[in-house]
Amino acid sequence: MRRALRGKTLIITTAVFILLIFLHSIEAFSPIENGLIKLFAPIQKKFFNAGFSINKLIENITYKKDLNEEDLLKAQIRKLLIENSELKILAEENNLLKKELGFTRKHSYELVAARALGYDSTGNSTLIILEIDDEKWNSGDLSINMPIIAEDGILIGKIAQIKGNQIFMRPIVSSQSAIAASVLNKDSTIGVAEGELNYSIKMRMIPQSEKLKQGDLVVTSGLEEKMPKGLLIGTISKVEHDPQNPFDIAYITPLYNQKNISKLLIIKSY
Amino acid sequence: MVKLAVYIVLGIALALLQVSFFATLPYLNSLNFILIFLVYLTIKKNDAALIFALISGYILDVYSSYPFGMHILALFAVNFLANYIYFRILTNHRFFPIIFLITICIAIYHFLILSSISVLSFLKIYAKTQVWSGIVIKNIGLEIAYSIFFISVIYMIFYIARKKLNIYLITHRKNYE
Numbered sequence: 001m002r003r004a005l006r007g008k009t010l011i012i013t014t015a016v017f018i019l020l021i022f023l024h025s026i027e028a029f030s031p032i033e034n035g036l037i038k039l040f041a042p043i044q045k046k047f048f049n050a051g052f053s054i055n056k057l058i059e060n061i062t063y064k065k066d067l068n069e070e071d072l073l074k075a076q077i078r079k080l081l082i083e084n085s086e087l088k089i090l091a092e093e094n095n096l097l098k099k100e101l102g103f104t105r106k107h108s109y110e111l112v113a114a115r116a117l118g119y120d121s122t123g124n125s126t127l128i129i130l131e132i133d134d135e136k137w138n139s140g141d142l143s144i145n146m147p148i149i150a151e152d153g154i155l156i157g158k159i160a161q162i163k164g165n166q167i168f169m170r171p172i173v174s175s176q177s178a179i180a181a182s183v184l185n186k187d188s189t190i191g192v193a194e195g196e197l198n199y200s201i202k203m204r205m206i207p208q209s210e211k212l213k214q215g216d217l218v219v220t221s222g223l224e225e226k227m228p229k230g231l232l233i234g235t236i237s238k239v240e241h242d243p244q245n246p247f248d249i250a251y252i253t254p255l256y257n258q259k260n261i262s263k264l265l266i267i268k269s270y
Numbered sequence: 271m272v273k274l275a276v277y278i279v280l281g282i283a284l285a286l287l288q289v290s291f292f293a294t295l296p297y298l299n300s301l302n303f304i305l306i307f308l309v310y311l312t313i314k315k316n317d318a319a320l321i322f323a324l325i326s327g328y329i330l331d332v333y334s335s336y337p338f339g340m341h342i343l344a345l346f347a348v349n350f351l352a353n354y355i356y357f358r359i360l361t362n363h364r365f366f367p368i369i370f371l372i373t374i375c376i377a378i379y380h381f382l383i384l385s386s387i388s389v390l391s392f393l394k395i396y397a398k399t400q401v402w403s404g405i406v407i408k409n410i411g412l413e414i415a416y417s418i419f420f421i422s423v424i425y426m427i428f429y430i431a432r433k434k435l436n437i438y439l440i441t442h443r444k445n446y447e
Contacts, residue, residue, distance in 0.1 A: 006353075013320060013346055017339065020328075024338045033332050044290040051294030058296070118290035119299075121330040121341065122383065129289070129333055161335045168335045175405055197405065 034165055041131055044117045049262060078255055082152055085217045085232050088184045109228065112137045112266040114148070114167065126174040126198050127160055130167040130264065137268075139165050145226050147267045154256045155179070155220060155231040156264060169264075172233060173198050173254055181233055182221035183212060183250070190221050193233055193252060201234060201252035208248055212239045218252050228270040277318035280307075281325030289333045300409070300416045302376065304330070308345060309375050312352040313368070323349050336387060337396050344382045348375050365425055372421060373414050380410050 023029055113133040120127035130148075132139060139162050146159045148169050157177065160170035170177050177195035181203060182188055189210040191203045206212065216236045222229025232255055240249040284304050292298045304326045311319035327342035334341060352375055360367040384406070390396035 009320070010350065013350075016324070017342060017346060020342065021339045036329075036332060040286055044286060047287060047290035048294060051291045055294055055296070118286075118333065119293035120335050121285070121289050121333040122336050127335050163335065166333070175403075176400070 030164065037131075037165055041117060045115065045262075048116060048118055052262070078152065078154070081217060081235065081255060082154070082232055085184055085219050085230065088217070109270045110268040112142065112268050114264045114266055116169075116262050116264065120168060126176075127168040127170055128157070128261070130169050130266075132165075132167070133263075139167055141268065142167065142266060143226070145224075147220075147227050147231060149231060149265050149267060150256050150261070151263065151265060153232060155233050156256050156261060158227075159266065167266075171195070171198070171261075173201060179233065180221045180223040180227065181218050183210075183236065184217040184219060185210075185212060190223070191250075193218060200237075201254055203236075203250040203252060204247065206248040206250055208241070208246060210248070212236055212248065212250055214238065218250075226267075228267060274318060274321060277322045278325050281322045282329055285326045285329035285333075288330070297416060300412050301420055302379070302413060302417070304345070305348060305375060305379055306372065306417060306421065308349060309352050309372055312349055313356050313363075313371070319349055320346070336383070337390060340383050340386055343386065344379045347382055348379050351375065351378055365422075368425070369418055369421065372417055376410065376414050376417060380406075380413075 114130040115133040117129045117131050120129060142159060142162060144159050144162065147155060148157045148159065149155055155172060157169045157171040157174070158179075159167055161168040172179060172193065172195055174195040175197060179193045180190070181193040182190045183203075189206055189212060191206055193201045193203050196202045201218075203218065214236055218233045218236060220227050220229060220231040220233065234252040234254040236250050237253040238251040240251070242248075281304075284307060288302070288304055292301065292303065308319060308323055308326075311322055323345035324342060327345040330341035331338050352371060355374060356363070356367070356371055360371065384401045387396065387399055387401045391398050391401075
């Protein structure tokens with residue numbers, strides 16, 4: 001009797017699953033899903049911000065640092081690095097230096113504001129779910145590989161996937177991330193900056209003849225589609241030199257704060 | 271009916287917390303609370319386990335970059351397998367069999383999702399994705415380790431609380447008599 005009941009449950013569950021897949025494939029659930037996403041977005045924003053606040057609190061307790069002073073210094077370093085990279089790029093292109101008027105005006109990018117809602121529900125994924133925070137735009141206006149930056153112009157990631165109204169961002173530190181980059185040194189070394197273990201960035205295949213040093217700025221080279229030149233990626237923290245190997249490896253520390261990515265900007269065109 | 275509504279709300283709430291809250295926190299981001307709770311409902315022979323799996327799986331699928339249905343499929347499978355292993359294979363229903371069960375369930379859950387993606391990629395239904403890698407295996411291992419630790423803590427809290435409650439009840443009864 002119990003076995004028959006279990007068999008019946010299994011059949012009903014399988015039938016429900018197949019029906020769900022079929023209804024989803026003909027987009028019968030789209031209005032429900034869009035409604036759910038809109039309905040849950042405010043709750044998710046609160047959860048996401050609460051998570052980051054707790055995270056910051058834990059960090060504060062663990063390291064016992066004066067975060068106000070540290071944050072101020074970090075902000076100053078970020079500002080100086082951004083200014084430095086911009087000056088170098090402008091000089092390289094032989095343009096006149098202009099007064100700082102704010103990132104968006106200076107670069108005339110077409111930007112779409114977005115907000116982080118959470119992480120991809122698949123445990124092993126590093127993708128971040130974004131919601132467009134701009135009434136003028138919807139996800140149909142965007143495409144895969146568009147760069148996503150912080151308000152001060154630091155590259156955070158690229159669009160990895162668009163699913164209905166949801167945008168999935170792959171951060172630059174993600175293992176599957178690859179960005180065409182160049183180092184702001186004498187040789188203007190170019191290469192591919194690959195994410196490593198969701199923590200740092202590695203730049204491989206750098207010829208040993210190229211002179212790299214700790215603290216050199218790494219920016220986007222503009223050699224890939226949809227990616228403008230000069231977006232700040234990070235600074236070189238270590239250069240691995242092996243005499244047996246014809247190429248060097250540079251380790252890059254990203255400049256964006258992984259714990260402060262709630263407000264973002266997507267570069268639609270430039 | 272009320273009980274069913276409670277489990278539906280619980281499924282939605284836990285899925286939203288998993289995606290937006292626990293995922294931002296260190297250590298907790300390695301835990302799958304939905305899976306743990308589903309295993310708990312299964313071993314408690316709760317009829318709402320399947321409904322809980324369906325609702326939370328659906329919400330997880332909505333917030334997943336993977337094709338629709340992966341989480342529902344994995345949670346359904348975990349429900350049936352946990353039921354089978356716990357009531358048919360494991361004769362002892364104490365601490366270590368539960369730890370064994372949760373380990374198997376986490377492994378099956380990830381194996382099903384990752385192998386489904388591999389098959390869909392192979393059939394060119396889904397974009398080619400590298401799903402089996404050292405980092406993924408390491409993450410699954412970490413999830414198992416953290417889950418075992420979490421369940422052990424919960425188990426110990428309940429064990430101590432029950433023991434203290436029993437002592438209290440016995441002494442209370444003696445005094446009363």
